[in-house]
Amino acid sequence: MQKDPAKRIGYVDTYDIMKHPWFNDVNWDDVKALKIDPPIKPEVKDKFDTENFSKDVQKEGELNSHIP
Numbered sequence: 354m355q356k357d358p359a360k361r362i363g364y365v366d367t368y369d370i371m372k373h374p375w376f377n378d379v380n381w382d383d384v385k386a387l388k389i390d391p392p393i394k395p396e397v398k399d400k401f402d403t404e405n406f407s408k409d410v411q412k413e414g415e416l417n418s419h420i421p
Contacts, residue, residue: 363370
C-alpha cells in the first residue's frame with residue numbers, strides 16, 4: 354500500500370493493475386459484466402459513513418483524496 358498516489362500501481366496506466374501477477378486468476382470480462390460478487394461487502398450506513406476506514410486514514414483529510 355502506498356500513501357503517495359504517484360507510487361501506486363495503476364497511477365500512470367490503469368491496465369497495469371490488470372496485468373499485475375496478483376490478478377492473474379481474475380476474469381476481467383466477468384468483472385466488467387458485474388458477474389463476480391466482491392469478496393467483502395462492508396456495511397455502510399450512509400454515503401458519509403467512514404467506519405470501515407482506519408482512524409489514521411480518517412485523520413488525513415482530503416490530502417490524498419481524488420474526490421473534489
